[in-house]
Amino acid sequence: MTELATPNVYEALSDEELRARVTALEAEAADIRARRLSLDMARGKPSAEQTALSRPMLDLVSSTTPLEDGGAVVDNYGTPDGLPSARRLAAQILGVSPDNVVVAGSSSLNLMHDLVCRAFTNGVAGQKPFWQQGEVKWLCPSPGYDRHFRVTEDLGITNVAIPLRADGPDMDTVQELVEDDPAVKGIWCVPKYANPTGITYSDEVVRRFAALRPAAPDFRVYWDNAYAVHAFGDTDDRLLNIFDELAQKGAGSLVYEFGSTAKVTFPSSGIAFVAADDHDMAEIRAAFAVERVSAEKFSQLAHARFLKDLDGVRAHMAKHAAVVRPRFELVERKLSEGLGGLGVAEWSHPHGGYFVSFEGRPGSARRTVALMAELGVKLTPAGATWPSGKDPRDTNIRIAPTYPTLDDLAAALDVFVVAVKLVAARLVLEARA
Ligand SMILES: Cc1ncc(COP(=O)(O)O)c(C=O)c1O
Numbered sequence: 307m308t309e310l311a312t313p314n315v316y317e318a319l320s321d322e323e324l325r326a327r328v329t330a331l332e333a334e335a336a337d338i339r340a341r342r343l344s345l346d347m348a349r350g351k352p353s354a355e356q357t358a359l360s361r362p363m364l365d366l367v368s369s370t371t372p373l374e375d376g377g378a379v380v381d382n383y384g385t386p387d388g389l390p391s392a393r394r395l396a397a398q399i400l401g402v403s404p405d406n407v408v409v410a411g412s413s414s415l416n417l418m419h420d421l422v423c424r425a426f427t428n429g430v431a432g433q434k435p436f437w438q439q440g441e442v443k444w445l446c447p448s449p450g451y452d453r454h455f456r457v458t459e460d461l462g463i464t465n466v467a468i469p470l471r472a473d474g475p476d477m478d479t480v481q482e483l484v485e486d487d488p489a490v491k492g493i494w495c496v497p498k499y500a501n502p503t504g505i506t507y508s509d510e511v512v513r514r515f516a517a518l519r520p521a522a523p524d525f526r527v528y529w530d531n532a533y534a535v536h537a538f539g540d541t542d543d544r545l546l547n548i549f550d551e552l553a554q555k556g557a558g559s560l561v562y563e564f565g566s567t568a569k570v571t572f573p574s575s576g577i578a579f580v581a582a583d584d585h586d587m588a589e590i591r592a593a594f595a596v597e598r599v600s601a602e603k604f605s606q607l608a609h610a611r612f613l614k615d616l617d618g619v620r621a622h623m624a625k626h627a628a629v630v631r632p633r634f635e636l637v638e639r640k641l642s643e644g645l646g647g648l649g650v651a652e653w654s655h656p657h658g659g660y661f662v663s664f665e666g667r668p669g670s671a672r673r674t675v676a677l678m679a680e681l682g683v684k685l686t687p688a689g690a691t692w693p694s695g696k697d698p699r700d701t702n703i704r705i706a707p708t709y710p711t712l713d714d715l716a717a718a719l720d721v722f723v724v725a726v727k728l729v730a731a732r733l734v735l736e737a738r739a
Contacts, residue, residue, distance in 0.1 A: 312649035314667070316734040324735055331728040335681060338721055343682030345718040350501070350660045350686075350706040351573055352626070359625050360571040363612035367604055380607050386600040387591065388579070391610035396579035398616040399534055400565050401547045407581045408590060410601035414566035414578040418528055419457050421562060421580070424593045425491065426461050430524035431559065431589070436463070436491060445483060445493035447475040449663060449691030449702045451501040454494040454530070465693035466490075470503060474511030481518060488521040492528055498545045499533035502691055502704040503663040504656025506543035516551035518560065526586075529563040535619050536569060537658035538627040538634060549583070559586045567609060569660065570619060570626075577609050633707040636715055637662050644723030650730035653705075662705040663691075670729045671700045677725045683718045 316324060373380035376390035387393060388409030397404040410417065426442075429435040436442045444458040447470040455465050466483065469476040475495070483490050495515075497507040507515075515527060529548055537543070548561055559582070567576035582590060613619050638655065641664075645651045650670075654663040666674060671688035678685050686704040689695040705722075707715055 312647060314649040314730065314734065315647075316650070316731045319734075321738060324731065324738075328728070328731045328735055331724060331731060334724045335677070335728055338681045338724060341682070343717065343721065345682060345714050345721070346684045346710060347705055347707065347715070347718045347722070348684045348686045349709040350704075351709050352569055353629065353709050353711075355629050356626050356708070357572055359622065359629075360612070363571060363608050366611045367608045371607070373607070375603075375607055375610070378603075380603045383599045385603070386595060386598070388577075388601060389603055389606045389610065392577055392603075392606035393579075395610050395613060395615060395619075396565065396577070397581070399619060400531060400563055400579070400581050402549055402563070402581045406549075406583065406587050407579050408587070408594065409577055409579045409606055410594060410598075411578050412566070412568075412574060412576055412602070412605065414530065414532060414564040414568070414580075415453055415457070417578055417580045418454070418530065418562075418564055420593070420597065421526075421528075421590065422457055422461060422463075422492070425524065425526075428593070430491075430526060431585075433522075433524040436461075436524075439489075441489050443483075443487065443490045445475070445480060445490060446693045447493070447495065447500075448693065449502055449697070449704070450494060451496060451530070452686075452690040452695075454496075454528075455693045458492070458494075459694065463491075467693050467698075470500070470505070472505055474505065474507035477511055477514040481514065484518050484520045484525060486521060490520070491522055491525050494528050494530065496530050496532060497548070498531055498543060499536055499656055499659025501532070501659065502654075502661035502702075504654045504659045504661060506545055506657075509546050512546040512548055513551055516548055516555055516557060516560070520560070526559075527561045529561050531563055531565045532569070533659040534565055535616075535623050536626070536660070537623070538630040539657045541657045543657050549581070552583070559583050562586065562590075567613070570613070570622065571609060575605065577606050630708055632712060633710075633715055634662070636712060637705060637707050637719060640716065640719035640723065644720070645726060648727070648730070651726055660706060660708055662707065664703040664705055665701045666703065666726055667730050667733055668699045668701055670726070670733060671697060671703050673729045673732075674703060674722075674725050677729060678722060681721050681725060683721050685722075 378385040392409045393404040426436040443464045448467040563581040566578040675688040689697040
């Protein structure tokens with residue numbers, strides 16, 4: 307989303323009309339403040355209704371369950387790559403061979419963190435560890451997922467914000483930086499239903515990723531396919547399989563792909579997985595072998611028994627969609643009724659994932675989030691979707707509609723509409739002063 311196509315209605319008002327409008331909006335805000343609301347639109351997590359969908363999984367492993375899986379033992383060390391049935395399930399979700407997947411732990415972010423740390427301390431593909439290579443840079447398509455950015459920032463890596471467009475990262479910028487600068491060692495990608503904009507990378511963008519010829523042999527694409535199966539509408543966006551594209555081009559090692567069932571079954575108690583080509587997989591296995599003998603397997607067994615295969619996952623996700631869809635429809639309705647045609651805001655219209663990305667006038671996001679807090683509604687901090695929390699135009703706000711009840715969400719969105727209008731009108735008034 308770039309410049310707004312519609313003119314700002316507040317700019318068309320005379321000074322007197324504008325002052326009257328600000329006064330009226332301030333009165334609306336005062337009424338809301340008096341209601342002492344306590345609402346939250348910040349949490350990108352499933353509602354209790356959604357997590358309840360997976361409770362039956364908890365009954366599938368008990369003291370009488372055979373603790374054996376395709377020849378692997380569940381209740382003892384062994385099978386460090388994960389149980390065969392869990393690897394098959396993860397491989398189907400990611401569209402790769404089970405041989406190229408490791409299932410380990412419950413958090414994909416944890417696996418990403420492990421691999422960046424490993425690159426930092428031990429190096430990738432026989433190259434020197436990052437700590438011995440001087441400045442290391444990481445590309446951060448923005449707005450993006452704040453926790454990705456924190457992983458690299460925490461290690462002293464220089465995060466470089468690059469534009470994220472409707473069809474994916476700006477590939478001219480990516481290509482130039484990756485192919486010309488050997489200090490660029492990685493890029494964070496959420497290729498389907500991106501957090502927060504909800505966009506899915508186009509075929510052209512995926513192909514351009516697969517065609518990259520990095521200046522650094524230890525550059526890797528961190529392809530975080532967290533929302534691979536998270537459509538909530540009638541359309542499911544199609545994402546090209548990046549490993550198929552790499553294979554067609556005969557390319558070398560380039561991509562680590564991640565996923566988890568955090569938002570399929572239980573956040574923090576799902577199963578997490580990573581896929582890569584044979585060479586990278588051997589390196590990842592060796593790295594993980596230092597960290598643990600083998601990962602937790604009861605949860606893997608429960609997941610494989612509960613979800614079974616990709617069809618099982620899709621059937622389960624249809625139940626999530628039935629809960630989630632009305633919330634996204636409500637966001638769309640409230641924002642278009644309240645803000646449509648005013649020329650002060652744009653927002654995304656995702657087919658899946660967990661967020662709506664909101665773009666206000668330049669210089670408005672921090673003020674809107676602060677005003678919302680005063681009015682009793684918590685939002686994700688403004689700027690959080692950019693490296694170091696610095697949104698250069700101060701326009702982006704992440705809306706997370708899944709967790710609140712529909713009634714709370716409706717109330718929070720009504721407040722949001724007033725806050726956005728008041729900040730936009732004040733900005734015009736201040737610019738004239
Ligand atoms: C893009 C993305 N990746 C990863 C995660 C976290 O996944 P996990 O719970 O498997 O660490 C999230 C959670 O919001 C996310 O939005």
